[in-house]
Amino acid sequence: MSEFLTFMGAPIAACILLTLVYTYFGCHVLKREIIFIDLSLAQLAALGTTVAFYMHLELDSPGSFALSLLFIVAGAAFFASTRNLSASIPQEAVIGIVYVVGASVALLIASQMPHGAEHLKTLLNGSILWIDWQGVLLIFCVILIVGMVHRITGKKLIEQSRTYKNPLGQNSPSWTSDFLFYITLGLVIVFSVRTAGVFLIFTFLIVPAVCAALFSQSITTQFFIGSILGVVASITGLVLSYHLDQPTGATLVCTFGVAFLASLLLSHLRSSG
Amino acid sequence: MNHFNSIRIIFVCFIFLLTIPTMALAQLNVVTTTEDIASIVREVGGDLVTVKSIAKGYQDPHVIEAKPSYMLKVNRADLLIYQGLELEVGWLPMLIQGGRNKKVFPGQLGHLDVSEAITPLDVPIGELDRSMGDVHPSGNPHYHLNPHNGLLMADSIADRLSLLDPANADAYQSNLDDFSKRLENKIREWTARMEKFQNLNVITYHATWNYLLDFLAIESIGTIENRPGIPPSGKHLSELATMMKQTNTRVILQANFFEKEFSDLLAGKTQGEVVVLPAYAGGTREAKDYLALFDVLINKLEKTFGKHLSVVNGESR
Numbered sequence: 289m290s291e292f293l294t295f296m297g298a299p300i301a302a303c304i305l306l307t308l309v310y311t312y313f314g315c316h317v318l319k320r321e322i323i324f325i326d327l328s329l330a331q332l333a334a335l336g337t338t339v340a341f342y343m344h345l346e347l348d349s350p351g352s353f354a355l356s357l358l359f360i361v362a363g364a365a366f367f368a369s370t371r372n373l374s375a376s377i378p379q380e381a382v383i384g385i386v387y388v389v390g391a392s393v394a395l396l397i398a399s400q401m402p403h404g405a406e407h408l409k410t411l412l413n414g415s416i417l418w419i420d421w422q423g424v425l426l427i428f429c430v431i432l433i434v435g436m437v438h439r440i441t442g443k444k445l446i447e448q449s450r451t452y453k454n455p456l457g458q459n460s461p462s463w464t465s466d467f468l469f470y471i472t473l474g475l476v477i478v479f480s481v482r483t484a485g486v487f488l489i490f491t492f493l494i495v496p497a498v499c500a501a502l503f504s505q506s507i508t509t510q511f512f513i514g515s516i517l518g519v520v521a522s523i524t525g526l527v528l529s530y531h532l533d534q535p536t537g538a539t540l541v542c543t544f545g546v547a548f549l550a551s552l553l554l555s556h557l558r559s560s561g
Numbered sequence: 562m563n564h565f566n567s568i569r570i571i572f573v574c575f576i577f578l579l580t581i582p583t584m585a586l587a588q589l590n591v592v593t594t595t596e597d598i599a600s601i602v603r604e605v606g607g608d609l610v611t612v613k614s615i616a617k618g619y620q621d622p623h624v625i626e627a628k629p630s631y632m633l634k635v636n637r638a639d640l641l642i643y644q645g646l647e648l649e650v651g652w653l654p655m656l657i658q659g660g661r662n663k664k665v666f667p668g669q670l671g672h673l674d675v676s677e678a679i680t681p682l683d684v685p686i687g688e689l690d691r692s693m694g695d696v697h698p699s700g701n702p703h704y705h706l707n708p709h710n711g712l713l714m715a716d717s718i719a720d721r722l723s724l725l726d727p728a729n730a731d732a733y734q735s736n737l738d739d740f741s742k743r744l745e746n747k748i749r750e751w752t753a754r755m756e757k758f759q760n761l762n763v764i765t766y767h768a769t770w771n772y773l774l775d776f777l778a779i780e781s782i783g784t785i786e787n788r789p790g791i792p793p794s795g796k797h798l799s800e801l802a803t804m805m806k807q808t809n810t811r812v813i814l815q816a817n818f819f820e821k822e823f824s825d826l827l828a829g830k831t832q833g834e835v836v837v838l839p840a841y842a843g844g845t846r847e848a849k850d851y852l853a854l855f856d857v858l859i860n861k862l863e864k865t866f867g868k869h870l871s872v873v874n875g876e877s878r
Contacts, residue, residue: 295629295633401788409624415627415655417628417632418655418656529629530629533630535626536627536629
Protein backbone atom coordinates (compact mmCIF):
# COMPACT_ATOMS: atom_id res chain seq x y z
CA MET A 289 0.00 0.00 0.00
CA SER A 290 2.71 2.45 1.00
CA GLU A 291 4.58 1.58 -2.19
CA PHE A 292 1.42 2.25 -4.18
CA LEU A 293 1.15 5.69 -2.58
CA THR A 294 4.85 6.48 -3.13
CA PHE A 295 4.42 6.03 -6.86
CA MET A 296 0.79 6.84 -7.40
CA GLY A 297 0.28 9.63 -4.84
CA ALA A 298 1.11 12.47 -7.21
CA PRO A 299 -0.82 10.95 -10.16
CA ILE A 300 -3.87 10.47 -7.90
CA ALA A 301 -3.70 14.08 -6.71
CA ALA A 302 -3.29 15.32 -10.29
CA CYS A 303 -6.20 13.19 -11.55
CA ILE A 304 -8.49 14.46 -8.80
CA LEU A 305 -7.59 18.10 -9.49
CA LEU A 306 -7.97 17.68 -13.25
CA THR A 307 -11.24 15.74 -12.92
CA LEU A 308 -12.75 18.54 -10.84
CA VAL A 309 -11.69 21.41 -13.10
CA TYR A 310 -12.51 19.59 -16.35
CA THR A 311 -15.89 18.41 -15.08
CA TYR A 312 -16.70 22.05 -14.34
CA PHE A 313 -15.72 23.06 -17.88
CA GLY A 314 -17.34 19.92 -19.27
CA CYS A 315 -20.76 20.87 -17.94
CA HIS A 316 -20.48 24.22 -19.76
CA VAL A 317 -19.03 22.73 -22.92
CA LEU A 318 -21.84 20.18 -23.06
CA LYS A 319 -24.53 22.83 -22.72
CA ARG A 320 -22.86 24.94 -25.39
CA GLU A 321 -22.44 21.91 -27.68
CA ILE A 322 -18.78 22.60 -28.40
CA ILE A 323 -17.60 19.12 -27.42
CA PHE A 324 -14.35 19.12 -29.39
CA ILE A 325 -13.15 22.50 -28.16
CA ASP A 326 -10.48 20.86 -25.98
CA LEU A 327 -8.99 18.86 -28.86
CA SER A 328 -8.75 22.05 -30.86
CA LEU A 329 -7.18 24.07 -28.04
CA ALA A 330 -4.82 21.20 -27.15
CA GLN A 331 -3.74 21.05 -30.79
CA LEU A 332 -3.04 24.79 -30.78
CA ALA A 333 -0.99 24.40 -27.59
CA ALA A 334 0.94 21.55 -29.22
CA LEU A 335 1.49 23.72 -32.29
CA GLY A 336 2.99 26.42 -30.04
CA THR A 337 5.30 23.88 -28.41
CA THR A 338 6.31 22.55 -31.82
CA VAL A 339 7.19 26.04 -33.05
CA ALA A 340 9.16 26.56 -29.81
CA PHE A 341 10.98 23.26 -30.38
CA TYR A 342 11.79 24.35 -33.92
CA MET A 343 13.22 27.59 -32.56
CA HIS A 344 15.51 25.50 -30.29
CA LEU A 345 13.60 26.38 -27.12
CA GLU A 346 13.69 23.61 -24.51
CA LEU A 347 10.52 21.63 -23.82
CA ASP A 348 8.77 22.90 -20.65
CA SER A 349 10.85 26.10 -20.67
CA PRO A 350 9.09 29.42 -20.02
CA GLY A 351 9.58 30.34 -23.70
CA SER A 352 7.87 27.16 -24.82
CA PHE A 353 4.92 27.73 -22.49
CA ALA A 354 4.71 31.37 -23.63
CA LEU A 355 4.43 30.31 -27.28
CA SER A 356 1.73 27.76 -26.42
CA LEU A 357 -0.18 30.48 -24.55
CA LEU A 358 0.19 32.84 -27.49
CA PHE A 359 -1.41 30.28 -29.82
CA ILE A 360 -4.18 29.63 -27.28
CA VAL A 361 -4.89 33.38 -26.97
CA ALA A 362 -5.10 33.66 -30.75
CA GLY A 363 -7.40 30.62 -30.87
CA ALA A 364 -9.64 31.92 -28.08
CA ALA A 365 -9.97 35.30 -29.81
CA PHE A 366 -10.78 33.53 -33.08
CA PHE A 367 -13.44 31.26 -31.55
CA ALA A 368 -15.00 34.20 -29.71
CA SER A 369 -15.14 36.19 -32.96
CA THR A 370 -16.50 33.56 -35.34
CA ARG A 371 -19.66 33.20 -33.24
CA ASN A 372 -20.53 36.81 -33.96
CA LEU A 373 -19.19 36.93 -37.52
CA SER A 374 -21.59 34.41 -38.95
CA ALA A 375 -24.64 32.93 -37.33
CA SER A 376 -25.18 30.47 -40.16
CA ILE A 377 -22.20 28.19 -39.40
CA PRO A 378 -22.15 26.02 -36.30
CA GLN A 379 -19.33 26.71 -33.83
CA GLU A 380 -18.45 22.98 -33.87
CA ALA A 381 -17.47 23.27 -37.56
CA VAL A 382 -15.08 26.15 -36.84
CA ILE A 383 -13.56 24.15 -34.00
CA GLY A 384 -13.07 21.18 -36.33
CA ILE A 385 -11.38 23.30 -39.00
CA VAL A 386 -8.97 24.83 -36.46
CA TYR A 387 -8.17 21.32 -35.20
CA VAL A 388 -7.25 19.76 -38.56
CA VAL A 389 -5.37 22.80 -39.84
CA GLY A 390 -3.49 23.16 -36.53
CA ALA A 391 -2.56 19.48 -36.58
CA SER A 392 -1.35 19.62 -40.18
CA VAL A 393 0.73 22.77 -39.67
CA ALA A 394 2.34 21.09 -36.65
CA LEU A 395 3.10 18.04 -38.81
CA LEU A 396 4.66 20.21 -41.53
CA ILE A 397 6.92 21.89 -38.96
CA ALA A 398 7.70 18.57 -37.29
CA SER A 399 8.72 17.07 -40.64
CA GLN A 400 11.64 19.50 -40.63
CA MET A 401 13.04 17.92 -37.47
CA PRO A 402 14.51 14.48 -36.76
CA HIS A 403 11.98 12.40 -34.84
CA GLY A 404 9.63 15.36 -35.04
CA ALA A 405 6.60 13.12 -35.46
CA GLU A 406 7.48 11.21 -32.31
CA HIS A 407 7.90 14.54 -30.57
CA LEU A 408 4.36 15.44 -31.64
CA LYS A 409 3.04 12.09 -30.50
CA THR A 410 4.56 12.37 -27.02
CA LEU A 411 3.20 15.92 -26.81
CA LEU A 412 -0.31 14.66 -27.32
CA ASN A 413 -0.04 11.34 -25.48
CA GLY A 414 1.75 12.42 -22.32
CA SER A 415 1.57 10.25 -19.27
CA ILE A 416 0.00 11.12 -15.97
CA LEU A 417 2.25 8.47 -14.41
CA TRP A 418 5.38 10.65 -14.60
CA ILE A 419 3.92 13.65 -12.78
CA ASP A 420 5.70 14.68 -9.55
CA TRP A 421 4.45 16.84 -6.66
CA GLN A 422 5.94 19.93 -8.26
CA GLY A 423 3.81 19.29 -11.34
CA VAL A 424 0.75 18.82 -9.13
CA LEU A 425 1.48 22.16 -7.46
CA LEU A 426 1.72 23.87 -10.85
CA ILE A 427 -1.65 22.48 -11.92
CA PHE A 428 -3.09 23.51 -8.56
CA CYS A 429 -1.89 27.12 -9.04
CA VAL A 430 -3.34 27.28 -12.57
CA ILE A 431 -6.67 25.96 -11.30
CA LEU A 432 -6.59 28.53 -8.50
CA ILE A 433 -6.18 31.38 -11.01
CA VAL A 434 -8.87 30.02 -13.33
CA GLY A 435 -11.13 29.42 -10.34
CA MET A 436 -10.75 33.01 -9.21
CA VAL A 437 -11.67 34.34 -12.64
CA HIS A 438 -14.74 32.11 -12.75
CA ARG A 439 -15.69 33.01 -9.18
CA ILE A 440 -16.22 36.55 -10.43
CA THR A 441 -18.04 35.68 -13.65
CA GLY A 442 -19.51 32.31 -12.59
CA LYS A 443 -23.18 33.09 -12.13
CA LYS A 444 -23.43 34.90 -15.42
CA LEU A 445 -21.49 32.16 -17.20
CA ILE A 446 -23.90 29.48 -16.02
CA GLU A 447 -26.82 31.52 -17.29
CA GLN A 448 -25.05 32.06 -20.60
CA SER A 449 -24.21 28.37 -21.06
CA ARG A 450 -27.79 27.41 -20.26
CA THR A 451 -29.16 29.64 -23.00
CA TYR A 452 -26.15 29.44 -25.31
CA LYS A 453 -28.10 27.92 -28.18
CA ASN A 454 -31.03 30.34 -27.92
CA PRO A 455 -29.70 33.52 -26.34
CA LEU A 456 -32.34 35.82 -24.87
CA GLY A 457 -31.40 39.45 -25.28
CA GLN A 458 -29.15 40.58 -22.45
CA ASN A 459 -28.08 37.04 -21.58
CA SER A 460 -26.34 36.68 -24.92
CA PRO A 461 -22.64 36.21 -24.13
CA SER A 462 -20.43 39.14 -25.11
CA TRP A 463 -17.18 38.70 -27.01
CA THR A 464 -15.28 39.25 -23.76
CA SER A 465 -17.10 36.59 -21.79
CA ASP A 466 -16.73 34.05 -24.62
CA PHE A 467 -13.05 34.93 -24.88
CA LEU A 468 -12.64 34.58 -21.12
CA PHE A 469 -14.26 31.14 -21.21
CA TYR A 470 -11.97 29.89 -24.01
CA ILE A 471 -8.82 31.42 -22.55
CA THR A 472 -9.34 29.93 -19.06
CA LEU A 473 -10.04 26.48 -20.52
CA GLY A 474 -6.99 26.93 -22.77
CA LEU A 475 -4.83 27.82 -19.79
CA VAL A 476 -5.76 24.60 -17.98
CA ILE A 477 -5.13 22.63 -21.18
CA VAL A 478 -1.67 24.17 -21.76
CA PHE A 479 -0.55 23.15 -18.31
CA SER A 480 -2.07 19.68 -18.29
CA VAL A 481 -1.87 18.29 -21.84
CA ARG A 482 1.84 17.47 -21.52
CA THR A 483 1.25 15.33 -18.45
CA ALA A 484 -2.21 13.92 -19.06
CA GLY A 485 -2.37 13.71 -22.86
CA VAL A 486 -5.20 14.54 -25.26
CA PHE A 487 -7.25 11.38 -24.79
CA LEU A 488 -7.30 11.58 -21.03
CA ILE A 489 -8.17 15.29 -21.02
CA PHE A 490 -11.04 14.72 -23.43
CA THR A 491 -12.25 11.97 -21.10
CA PHE A 492 -12.00 14.17 -17.99
CA LEU A 493 -13.86 16.95 -19.80
CA ILE A 494 -16.72 15.00 -21.34
CA VAL A 495 -17.42 11.71 -19.54
CA PRO A 496 -18.29 12.97 -16.02
CA ALA A 497 -20.37 15.80 -17.47
CA VAL A 498 -22.25 13.48 -19.84
CA CYS A 499 -22.90 10.92 -17.09
CA ALA A 500 -24.18 13.67 -14.81
CA ALA A 501 -26.39 15.10 -17.56
CA LEU A 502 -28.21 11.76 -17.61
CA PHE A 503 -29.46 12.46 -14.11
CA SER A 504 -29.87 16.22 -13.85
CA GLN A 505 -30.50 19.31 -15.93
CA SER A 506 -29.01 21.85 -13.52
CA ILE A 507 -25.35 22.74 -14.17
CA THR A 508 -24.58 22.94 -10.45
CA THR A 509 -26.03 19.49 -9.72
CA GLN A 510 -24.27 18.09 -12.80
CA PHE A 511 -20.99 19.43 -11.49
CA PHE A 512 -21.43 17.67 -8.14
CA ILE A 513 -22.52 14.33 -9.61
CA GLY A 514 -19.80 14.50 -12.29
CA SER A 515 -17.09 15.35 -9.77
CA ILE A 516 -17.90 12.41 -7.51
CA LEU A 517 -18.10 10.03 -10.46
CA GLY A 518 -14.87 11.42 -11.95
CA VAL A 519 -12.90 11.12 -8.71
CA VAL A 520 -14.10 7.55 -8.11
CA ALA A 521 -13.33 6.55 -11.72
CA SER A 522 -9.87 8.19 -11.55
CA ILE A 523 -8.85 6.38 -8.39
CA THR A 524 -10.28 3.07 -9.69
CA GLY A 525 -8.39 3.52 -12.96
CA LEU A 526 -5.09 4.27 -11.25
CA VAL A 527 -5.44 1.31 -8.86
CA LEU A 528 -6.29 -0.99 -11.80
CA SER A 529 -3.38 0.34 -13.86
CA TYR A 530 -1.01 -0.28 -10.96
CA HIS A 531 -2.18 -3.79 -10.11
CA LEU A 532 -2.71 -5.04 -13.67
CA ASP A 533 0.42 -3.14 -14.82
CA GLN A 534 -1.22 -1.59 -17.87
CA PRO A 535 -0.44 1.79 -19.50
CA THR A 536 -1.96 4.36 -17.15
CA GLY A 537 -3.65 6.77 -19.58
CA ALA A 538 -5.42 4.04 -21.55
CA THR A 539 -6.57 2.24 -18.39
CA LEU A 540 -8.03 5.49 -17.03
CA VAL A 541 -9.90 6.23 -20.26
CA CYS A 542 -11.35 2.70 -20.29
CA THR A 543 -12.43 2.98 -16.64
CA PHE A 544 -14.27 6.19 -17.49
CA GLY A 545 -15.84 4.38 -20.44
CA VAL A 546 -17.15 1.68 -18.12
CA ALA A 547 -18.46 4.40 -15.76
CA PHE A 548 -20.32 5.92 -18.71
CA LEU A 549 -21.91 2.58 -19.63
CA ALA A 550 -22.94 1.99 -16.01
CA SER A 551 -24.51 5.46 -15.81
CA LEU A 552 -26.37 4.87 -19.05
CA LEU A 553 -27.76 1.60 -17.72
CA LEU A 554 -28.67 3.13 -14.37
CA SER A 555 -30.50 6.08 -15.90
CA HIS A 556 -32.36 3.76 -18.25
CA LEU A 557 -33.46 1.55 -15.36
CA ARG A 558 -34.50 4.62 -13.42
CA SER A 559 -36.58 6.10 -16.21
CA SER A 560 -38.24 2.80 -17.16
CA GLY A 561 -38.69 1.58 -13.56
CA MET B 562 29.95 -38.61 19.68
CA ASN B 563 26.95 -39.48 17.56
CA HIS B 564 24.96 -36.85 19.33
CA PHE B 565 27.68 -34.30 18.74
CA ASN B 566 27.75 -35.15 15.01
CA SER B 567 24.04 -34.65 14.56
CA ILE B 568 24.25 -31.29 16.33
CA ARG B 569 27.06 -30.38 13.98
CA ILE B 570 25.01 -31.38 10.94
CA ILE B 571 22.05 -29.38 12.17
CA PHE B 572 24.33 -26.45 12.85
CA VAL B 573 25.84 -26.62 9.35
CA CYS B 574 22.40 -26.91 7.82
CA PHE B 575 21.28 -23.93 9.87
CA ILE B 576 24.22 -21.80 8.71
CA PHE B 577 23.53 -22.91 5.16
CA LEU B 578 19.89 -21.92 5.45
CA LEU B 579 20.93 -18.54 6.81
CA THR B 580 23.14 -17.92 3.81
CA ILE B 581 20.42 -18.64 1.26
CA PRO B 582 18.51 -15.41 1.76
CA THR B 583 21.72 -13.37 1.96
CA MET B 584 22.89 -14.99 -1.26
CA ALA B 585 19.64 -13.98 -2.89
CA LEU B 586 20.00 -10.47 -1.53
CA ALA B 587 23.57 -10.23 -2.74
CA GLN B 588 22.43 -10.54 -6.33
CA LEU B 589 22.77 -7.23 -8.12
CA ASN B 590 19.48 -5.98 -9.46
CA VAL B 591 20.06 -4.69 -13.00
CA VAL B 592 17.49 -2.90 -15.19
CA THR B 593 18.22 -2.24 -18.86
CA THR B 594 16.32 -0.32 -21.50
CA THR B 595 16.83 -2.86 -24.30
CA GLU B 596 16.91 -6.65 -24.48
CA ASP B 597 20.33 -6.62 -26.12
CA ILE B 598 21.94 -4.96 -23.14
CA ALA B 599 19.97 -7.31 -20.86
CA SER B 600 21.27 -10.28 -22.83
CA ILE B 601 24.89 -9.12 -22.47
CA VAL B 602 24.38 -8.44 -18.74
CA ARG B 603 23.03 -11.99 -18.38
CA GLU B 604 26.19 -13.35 -20.08
CA VAL B 605 28.60 -11.28 -18.00
CA GLY B 606 26.71 -11.34 -14.69
CA GLY B 607 25.57 -14.97 -14.78
CA ASP B 608 23.88 -16.03 -11.53
CA LEU B 609 25.30 -13.03 -9.68
CA VAL B 610 22.76 -10.64 -11.16
CA THR B 611 19.07 -10.51 -11.94
CA VAL B 612 18.30 -8.47 -15.02
CA LYS B 613 15.13 -7.09 -16.55
CA SER B 614 14.67 -5.09 -19.73
CA ILE B 615 12.07 -2.34 -20.07
CA ALA B 616 11.57 -2.31 -23.85
CA LYS B 617 10.72 -5.66 -25.39
CA GLY B 618 12.72 -6.66 -28.46
CA TYR B 619 9.75 -6.19 -30.79
CA GLN B 620 9.15 -2.62 -29.60
CA ASP B 621 10.76 0.54 -30.91
CA PRO B 622 12.68 1.87 -27.90
CA HIS B 623 12.26 5.41 -29.21
CA VAL B 624 8.63 5.21 -28.06
CA ILE B 625 7.54 3.31 -24.94
CA GLU B 626 4.15 3.48 -23.20
CA ALA B 627 4.47 4.28 -19.50
CA LYS B 628 3.55 1.41 -17.19
CA PRO B 629 3.66 1.48 -13.37
CA SER B 630 5.94 -1.57 -13.24
CA TYR B 631 8.70 0.34 -15.05
CA MET B 632 8.92 2.72 -12.11
CA LEU B 633 8.99 -0.19 -9.67
CA LYS B 634 11.81 -1.81 -11.66
CA VAL B 635 13.87 1.37 -11.64
CA ASN B 636 13.05 1.94 -7.99
CA ARG B 637 14.50 -1.44 -6.97
CA ALA B 638 17.50 -1.37 -9.32
CA ASP B 639 21.13 -1.31 -8.18
CA LEU B 640 22.20 -0.55 -11.71
CA LEU B 641 20.39 1.02 -14.67
CA ILE B 642 22.02 0.46 -18.06
CA TYR B 643 20.83 2.18 -21.22
CA GLN B 644 21.85 2.56 -24.83
CA GLY B 645 22.05 6.37 -24.89
CA LEU B 646 22.69 8.67 -27.89
CA GLU B 647 19.12 9.90 -27.40
CA LEU B 648 17.55 6.50 -28.17
CA GLU B 649 15.49 6.60 -24.95
CA VAL B 650 15.37 10.39 -24.59
CA GLY B 651 11.58 10.48 -24.90
CA TRP B 652 10.90 8.54 -21.70
CA LEU B 653 13.99 7.53 -19.71
CA PRO B 654 14.66 10.88 -17.96
CA MET B 655 11.06 10.93 -16.69
CA LEU B 656 11.28 7.27 -15.70
CA ILE B 657 14.47 7.87 -13.68
CA GLN B 658 12.77 10.77 -11.95
CA GLY B 659 9.60 8.77 -11.37
CA GLY B 660 11.55 5.80 -9.98
CA ARG B 661 12.78 7.88 -7.03
CA ASN B 662 15.97 5.84 -6.66
CA LYS B 663 19.09 7.92 -6.02
CA LYS B 664 21.38 4.97 -6.85
CA VAL B 665 20.56 5.23 -10.55
CA PHE B 666 20.54 9.02 -10.92
CA PRO B 667 22.93 10.45 -13.54
CA GLY B 668 26.51 10.60 -12.25
CA GLN B 669 25.98 7.73 -9.78
CA LEU B 670 27.73 4.36 -10.00
CA GLY B 671 24.35 2.74 -10.68
CA HIS B 672 23.83 4.75 -13.87
CA LEU B 673 25.56 3.46 -16.99
CA ASP B 674 25.29 4.90 -20.50
CA VAL B 675 26.86 2.17 -22.65
CA SER B 676 27.25 4.49 -25.65
CA GLU B 677 30.30 5.94 -23.88
CA ALA B 678 32.11 2.69 -24.65
CA ILE B 679 31.68 2.84 -28.44
CA THR B 680 32.48 5.16 -31.32
CA PRO B 681 29.20 6.37 -32.82
CA LEU B 682 28.50 6.51 -36.57
CA ASP B 683 26.65 9.29 -38.38
CA VAL B 684 27.80 12.02 -36.00
CA PRO B 685 26.94 15.31 -37.70
CA ILE B 686 30.01 17.32 -38.64
CA GLY B 687 30.14 21.05 -38.07
CA GLU B 688 27.30 23.11 -36.81
CA LEU B 689 24.14 21.18 -36.18
CA ASP B 690 21.14 22.30 -38.19
CA ARG B 691 17.92 20.61 -37.16
CA SER B 692 16.30 21.44 -40.48
CA MET B 693 18.75 19.07 -42.21
CA GLY B 694 16.62 16.19 -41.06
CA ASP B 695 18.49 12.99 -40.47
CA VAL B 696 20.68 14.15 -37.66
CA HIS B 697 20.87 12.66 -34.23
CA PRO B 698 23.05 15.31 -32.59
CA SER B 699 25.31 12.78 -30.85
CA GLY B 700 25.26 10.07 -33.54
CA ASN B 701 23.27 7.02 -34.63
CA PRO B 702 22.04 5.15 -31.51
CA HIS B 703 21.63 1.67 -33.03
CA TYR B 704 25.25 0.68 -32.36
CA HIS B 705 24.46 -2.74 -30.84
CA LEU B 706 23.98 -4.00 -34.42
CA ASN B 707 27.73 -4.13 -35.01
CA PRO B 708 28.91 -7.21 -33.08
CA HIS B 709 32.32 -5.58 -32.54
CA ASN B 710 30.45 -3.02 -30.44
CA GLY B 711 28.96 -5.96 -28.53
CA LEU B 712 32.47 -6.74 -27.31
CA LEU B 713 32.96 -3.14 -26.13
CA MET B 714 29.51 -3.09 -24.51
CA ALA B 715 30.32 -6.30 -22.60
CA ASP B 716 33.66 -4.80 -21.42
CA SER B 717 31.98 -1.70 -20.10
CA ILE B 718 29.21 -3.70 -18.40
CA ALA B 719 31.73 -6.05 -16.75
CA ASP B 720 33.74 -3.06 -15.49
CA ARG B 721 30.71 -1.51 -13.89
CA LEU B 722 29.50 -4.78 -12.33
CA SER B 723 32.97 -5.25 -10.81
CA LEU B 724 32.92 -1.73 -9.39
CA LEU B 725 29.51 -2.29 -7.79
CA ASP B 726 30.31 -5.80 -6.58
CA PRO B 727 34.13 -6.03 -6.18
CA ALA B 728 33.90 -9.33 -4.29
CA ASN B 729 32.83 -11.07 -7.50
CA ALA B 730 35.10 -9.18 -9.89
CA ASP B 731 36.95 -12.40 -10.85
CA ALA B 732 33.71 -14.14 -11.76
CA TYR B 733 32.60 -11.23 -13.94
CA GLN B 734 36.00 -11.22 -15.64
CA SER B 735 35.89 -14.91 -16.44
CA ASN B 736 32.28 -14.66 -17.69
CA LEU B 737 33.36 -11.74 -19.85
CA ASP B 738 36.31 -13.68 -21.28
CA ASP B 739 34.04 -16.60 -22.07
CA PHE B 740 31.40 -14.43 -23.77
CA SER B 741 33.97 -12.42 -25.71
CA LYS B 742 35.59 -15.60 -26.98
CA ARG B 743 32.26 -16.99 -28.20
CA LEU B 744 31.31 -13.68 -29.79
CA GLU B 745 34.70 -13.35 -31.52
CA ASN B 746 34.33 -16.86 -32.95
CA LYS B 747 30.88 -15.98 -34.19
CA ILE B 748 32.15 -12.73 -35.71
CA ARG B 749 34.72 -14.73 -37.71
CA GLU B 750 31.99 -17.10 -38.89
CA TRP B 751 29.59 -14.29 -39.90
CA THR B 752 32.33 -12.33 -41.66
CA ALA B 753 33.36 -15.39 -43.65
CA ARG B 754 29.78 -16.17 -44.70
CA MET B 755 29.03 -12.60 -45.77
CA GLU B 756 32.36 -11.74 -47.40
CA LYS B 757 31.13 -12.37 -50.94
CA PHE B 758 28.41 -9.72 -50.55
CA GLN B 759 30.76 -6.86 -49.70
CA ASN B 760 30.11 -3.59 -51.55
CA LEU B 761 26.54 -4.61 -52.45
CA ASN B 762 24.00 -1.78 -52.24
CA VAL B 763 20.82 -1.76 -50.17
CA ILE B 764 18.09 0.68 -49.22
CA THR B 765 17.00 0.87 -45.57
CA TYR B 766 13.77 2.16 -44.11
CA HIS B 767 15.33 3.99 -41.15
CA ALA B 768 19.00 4.48 -40.26
CA THR B 769 18.64 1.45 -37.93
CA TRP B 770 20.94 -0.77 -39.99
CA ASN B 771 23.96 1.46 -40.55
CA TYR B 772 26.12 -0.31 -37.95
CA LEU B 773 25.27 -3.77 -39.29
CA LEU B 774 26.00 -2.61 -42.85
CA ASP B 775 29.25 -1.03 -41.67
CA PHE B 776 30.23 -4.38 -40.15
CA LEU B 777 29.38 -6.26 -43.35
CA ALA B 778 30.92 -3.58 -45.64
CA ILE B 779 27.59 -3.26 -47.45
CA GLU B 780 26.58 0.15 -48.72
CA SER B 781 23.29 1.85 -47.82
CA ILE B 782 22.49 4.17 -50.71
CA GLY B 783 19.44 5.75 -49.10
CA THR B 784 16.72 5.60 -46.46
CA ILE B 785 13.00 5.54 -47.20
CA GLU B 786 12.33 7.92 -44.33
CA ASN B 787 14.23 10.94 -45.54
CA ARG B 788 13.85 12.34 -42.06
CA PRO B 789 13.74 9.93 -39.13
CA GLY B 790 10.19 9.34 -37.94
CA ILE B 791 8.56 11.20 -40.87
CA PRO B 792 6.80 9.37 -43.71
CA PRO B 793 8.56 9.85 -47.08
CA SER B 794 7.28 12.25 -49.73
CA GLY B 795 6.29 10.96 -53.16
CA LYS B 796 9.22 12.78 -54.73
CA HIS B 797 11.69 11.11 -52.38
CA LEU B 798 10.27 7.65 -53.17
CA SER B 799 10.55 8.20 -56.93
CA GLU B 800 14.13 9.43 -56.54
CA LEU B 801 14.92 6.28 -54.56
CA ALA B 802 13.31 4.11 -57.25
CA THR B 803 15.45 5.74 -59.95
CA MET B 804 18.56 5.30 -57.84
CA MET B 805 17.74 1.64 -57.18
CA LYS B 806 17.36 0.94 -60.90
CA GLN B 807 20.57 2.75 -61.80
CA THR B 808 22.62 0.92 -59.18
CA ASN B 809 20.81 -2.41 -59.61
CA THR B 810 19.80 -2.38 -55.95
CA ARG B 811 17.18 -4.95 -55.09
CA VAL B 812 17.10 -5.25 -51.31
CA ILE B 813 15.23 -3.03 -48.84
CA LEU B 814 15.95 -3.63 -45.17
CA GLN B 815 13.56 -2.66 -42.44
CA ALA B 816 12.95 -3.35 -38.75
CA ASN B 817 9.86 -5.33 -37.78
CA PHE B 818 8.29 -2.53 -35.73
CA PHE B 819 7.88 -0.12 -38.66
CA GLU B 820 4.98 0.01 -41.11
CA LYS B 821 5.79 -1.92 -44.28
CA GLU B 822 3.61 -0.01 -46.75
CA PHE B 823 6.25 2.40 -48.07
CA SER B 824 8.89 -0.31 -48.44
CA ASP B 825 6.37 -2.51 -50.26
CA LEU B 826 5.42 0.37 -52.56
CA LEU B 827 9.05 0.98 -53.48
CA ALA B 828 9.79 -2.73 -53.90
CA GLY B 829 6.79 -3.08 -56.22
CA LYS B 830 8.12 -0.37 -58.51
CA THR B 831 11.68 -1.71 -58.65
CA GLN B 832 11.33 -5.53 -58.56
CA GLY B 833 12.96 -5.25 -55.18
CA GLU B 834 12.48 -7.32 -52.09
CA VAL B 835 11.64 -6.08 -48.59
CA VAL B 836 13.49 -7.94 -45.84
CA VAL B 837 11.87 -7.48 -42.44
CA LEU B 838 14.37 -8.04 -39.66
CA PRO B 839 14.34 -7.97 -35.86
CA ALA B 840 16.45 -5.01 -34.70
CA TYR B 841 16.81 -6.10 -31.09
CA ALA B 842 17.28 -9.35 -29.19
CA GLY B 843 13.81 -10.71 -28.46
CA GLY B 844 12.52 -9.15 -31.68
CA THR B 845 11.42 -12.54 -32.95
CA ARG B 846 11.19 -15.88 -31.17
CA GLU B 847 14.43 -17.20 -32.73
CA ALA B 848 16.40 -14.04 -31.95
CA LYS B 849 16.18 -14.81 -28.25
CA ASP B 850 19.51 -13.29 -27.18
CA TYR B 851 22.31 -11.11 -28.53
CA LEU B 852 24.15 -13.91 -30.36
CA ALA B 853 20.95 -15.48 -31.68
CA LEU B 854 19.87 -12.08 -33.03
CA PHE B 855 22.91 -11.96 -35.30
CA ASP B 856 22.41 -15.59 -36.33
CA VAL B 857 18.90 -14.67 -37.46
CA LEU B 858 20.09 -11.49 -39.21
CA ILE B 859 22.99 -13.17 -41.02
CA ASN B 860 20.87 -16.18 -42.05
CA LYS B 861 18.21 -13.96 -43.58
CA LEU B 862 20.64 -11.61 -45.29
CA GLU B 863 22.78 -14.45 -46.66
CA LYS B 864 19.70 -16.06 -48.21
CA THR B 865 18.33 -12.83 -49.69
CA PHE B 866 21.62 -11.47 -50.99
CA GLY B 867 22.51 -14.91 -52.40
CA LYS B 868 19.31 -14.91 -54.45
CA HIS B 869 19.79 -11.37 -55.77
CA LEU B 870 23.52 -11.72 -56.38
CA SER B 871 22.85 -14.64 -58.75
CA VAL B 872 20.12 -12.62 -60.50
CA VAL B 873 22.42 -9.65 -60.90
CA ASN B 874 25.28 -11.80 -62.18
CA GLY B 875 22.96 -13.66 -64.51
CA GLU B 876 21.75 -10.41 -66.05
CA SER B 877 25.19 -8.97 -66.52
CA ARG B 878 26.46 -12.10 -68.21
